[in-house]
Amino acid sequence: MTNNSYRLGVLHGDGIGPEIVPAAVAIVDAALATAGAEPVEWVELPLGASAIETHGAPTPQSTLDALAGLDGWLLGPHDSVSYPEPFRSQLNPSGTIRKHFGLFANIRPAKAFPGGNAVVDGTDLVIVRENTEGFYADRNTFAGTGEFMPSPDVAIAMGIITRAATERIARTAFELAKARGKKLTIVHKANVLKLTTGLFRTVCREVAADYPDVTVDDFHIDAMTMKLVRKADEFDVIVTENMFGDILSDLAGEIAGSLGIAPSVNSSETHAMAQAAHGSAPDIAGRNVANPIAMVLSSAMLLEWLAAKNDDARLRDAAALVETGVTTAVTGGTSTRDLGGSASTTEFTAAVVAAISAGKDRS
Incomplete structure (x- = not known):
């Protein structure tokens, strides 16, 4: 050993x-x-x-x-x-x-403890959050940030989604789902952010073809927040972009009992x-x-x-x-x-x- x-x-x-x-x-x-x-x-x-x-x-x-x-x-x-x-x-x-x-993968479990003040008993899910791009401006450029002001009255932020980063986080999420309950949920906003989160959803669906034993569904971010509040115990692995993942994981932590019990690990293939x-x-x-x-x-x-x-x-x-x-x-x-x-x-x-x-x- x-x-x-x-x-x-x-x-x-x-x-x-x-x-x-x-x-x-x-x-x-x-x-x-x-x-x-x-x-x-x-x-x-x-x-x-x-x-x-x-x-x-x-x-x-x-x-x-x-x-x-x-x-x-x-x-x-x-x-x-x-x-x-x-x-x-x-x-x-x-x-x-x-x-x-x-550190491209932010893995955030939310698991309720018996007697631990959970909003939804039986909550046991993991949010897999892409950690290097998306709608957080400090993570989507090589130098500087994707947030800037061309004038004192105008502020602009870039949200970047790439096929390579999405495929990488999708495979991380599918591998985790394969080892857990074999169920994965993709969270996006493709009805409004058609090109960016639309690409995220599309690439995750493409990766799903390599994991036929994992059941896959997807929800818009606003619908997902409502479902978590009432039915968090029905979800297993959730994969999403950076900002959505940050918000959902805080919500899931409170649903499981307290943000004080919400762990995470940030990792690449070589560091954690x-x-x-x-x-x-x-x-x-x-x-x-x-x-x-x-x-x-x-x-x-x-x-x-x-x-x-x-x-x-x-x-x-x-x-x-x-x-x-x-x-x-x-x-x-x-x-x-x-x-x-x-x-x-x-x-x-x-x-x-x-x-x-x-x-x-x-x-």
């Missing part, structure tokens, strides 16, 4: 990042030990407001250089709107990293970054009340990605232990206040670690 050693980056970020990222590290360490895997070497790197003070930039070049030599990394949330200029107007840290490493779907929540930063689940489950997704890339069964076992530990803690009555509980961040982290350790004792 493969038992590799890994070096993973730790970027705490801003707001609640310095609370939820260490929680994820502690839980991953416990899971690795229980699974009999080699311990991870954690490499802390500067990022965010603190990096502006120490390195003169929120995403220092030295951080990007160091990330390139690691197996993956955990990125905490950032609060870029509070950065001083010129940094506030520049590409934010997560966008800078995604663009620098070509665990990143919670939520923001930095500066209003509760430093109070030890933040829900670390999203960051913890994002870290489990990173372990799964590394396990698949390196054919590492122990790492796969560790990822499963993280997920089971979180579920055990929540169903056992320990949760943070956004899920209806009263546990602090550190108390919830300790409960998950204890659940993972108890699993080792039972084995």
